[in-house]
Amino acid sequence: MATKKTVKKVETPIDQRETFVSIRKNFAETDAEVGEKLQVLYALQKADTAIDKILQLRGELPEEVSVLQKEIADLEATNARIEQFIEGMNQTIANCKQDIIDCDAQIAKYQKQIENIANSREFDSLNKEIENQTLLRQIAEKHIGEAKAKTAEARSDMEYNNDMISIRKADLDAKNTELAGIAQSTSKEETRLRNEREELASKIDARTMSAYERIRASVRNHLAVVPVYNGNACGGCFNAIIPQRLVDIASGKKLIVCEHCGRIIVNAQ
Numbered sequence: 001m002a003t004k005k006t007v008k009k010v011e012t013p014i015d016q017r018e019t020f021v022s023i024r025k026n027f028a029e030t031d032a033e034v035g036e037k038l039q040v041l042y043a044l045q046k047a048d049t050a051i052d053k054i055l056q057l058r059g060e061l062p063e064e065v066s067v068l069q070k071e072i073a074d075l076e077a078t079n080a081r082i083e084q085f086i087e088g089m090n091q092t093i094a095n096c097k098q099d100i101i102d103c104d105a106q107i108a109k110y111q112k113q114i115e116n117i118a119n120s121r122e123f124d125s126l127n128k129e130i131e132n133q134t135l136l137r138q139i140a141e142k143h144i145g146e147a148k149a150k151t152a153e154a155r156s157d158m159e160y161n162n163d164m165i166s167i168r169k170a171d172l173d174a175k176n177t178e179l180a181g182i183a184q185s186t187s188k189e190e191t192r193l194r195n196e197r198e199e200l201a202s203k204i205d206a207r208t209m210s211a212y213e214r215i216r217a218s219v220r221n222h223l224a225v226v227p228v229y230n231g232n233a234c235g236g237c238f239n240a241i242i243p244q245r246l247v248d249i250a251s252g253k254k255l256i257v258c259e260h261c262g263r264i265i266v267n268a269q
Contacts, residue, residue, distance in 0.1 A: 020224075020257045020264050023211050027255050035252040037204070038225075041212065042266045044200040045225040051193050052222055054186045061179045068172040075161045075168070082158045089147040089154070096140040096147070103137040215262060226258075227268030237261035 020027075027037065110126045110133070117123045201209060215224035219236070226235030228249060233240050239260040241249070248254045252267045 019215065019262050020211050020255070021262060023207050024255055024257070027208060034255060037208070038252060038255070038264070038266045040200055040203050041208070041225045041264060042227075042268065044197060044204065044212070045223065047193050047197040047200060048216065048222065051190065051197065054190050054193070057186060058179060058182050061175055061182070065172065065175050065179060068168055068175060072165055072168050072172065075165050079158050079161050079165075082154050082161075086151050086154050086158075089151045092147045093144050093151075096144045099140040100137050103133045103140065106133045107137075219261070219263075223263065225264045225266055227266055234258040234261060234263065234265055236263040236265075241265065 027034070107130055110130045114123060114126050117126065204212070212224050216222045221236070223236050228241065228246065229235040229238055232246060236258060237260050239258065241258075245256055245265075249256050249265050250267050250269075256265050257263065258265055
């Protein structure tokens with residue numbers, strides 16, 4: 001007796017461009033009842049909307065905190081580079097001072113030798129060496145002066161940066177305190193909502209969830225699933241809905257997508 005071969009259903013890869021319109025067939029073929037899935041989606045949307053409102057309370061504070069943290073880090077990095085530069089200038093000054101000591105020693109040696117010269121040719125040669133050492137000494141002194149000027153300028157920049165760091169840190173402390181106050185007052189509710197969202201999301205198939213997230217991200221109010229507005233319009237774009245579709249929405253047994261904005265319209269009763 002021949003055994004009957006089982007045909008394995010081939011899952012179509014999820015396309016990140018999919019909308020609710022393109023998943024209609026898949027939506028109807030899943031195990032859960034359409035009405036049940038619609039209610040889960042609507043509950044997910046309500047949880048996400050509540051989370052969005054909590055995040056709106058924080059406003060631009062998280063971004064402002066991030067900007068301040070980056071500005072402080074940049075200023076501190078600049079100061080670290082300035083410190084390295086000053087160290088380099090200090091080393092240059094030390095080297096030049098040693099060069100001056102060496103030149104003075106050479107000049108003193110040549111001057112002593114002049115006292116015991118035997119001819120004019122040797123005198124001219126020693127004078128030439130003294131002139132060279134004197135020139136090298138002047139160059140070293142010039143480098144010391146330039147290095148000191150650059151060091152003073154660098155220290156001035158560093159002091160300015162330190163003042164700015166103090167100001168920015170005070171601003172950051174104030175922003176963090178404000179943000180912490182908002183987070184503390186909403187943390188329990190946010191945790192509850194995120195747990196609820198996670199539970200609801202686990203009941204939705206990957207393709208529907210992908211379309212839901214895509215629609216939410218593409219619209220300004222982040223509403224992907226909406227109720228009927230004012231009895232006869234889409235709760236997302238407020239365009240009128242034809243009577244037959246209103247009947248289908250009220251039945252809760254069909255996936256009805258707004259032909260204008262692509263949102264799912266559900267019976268919120």
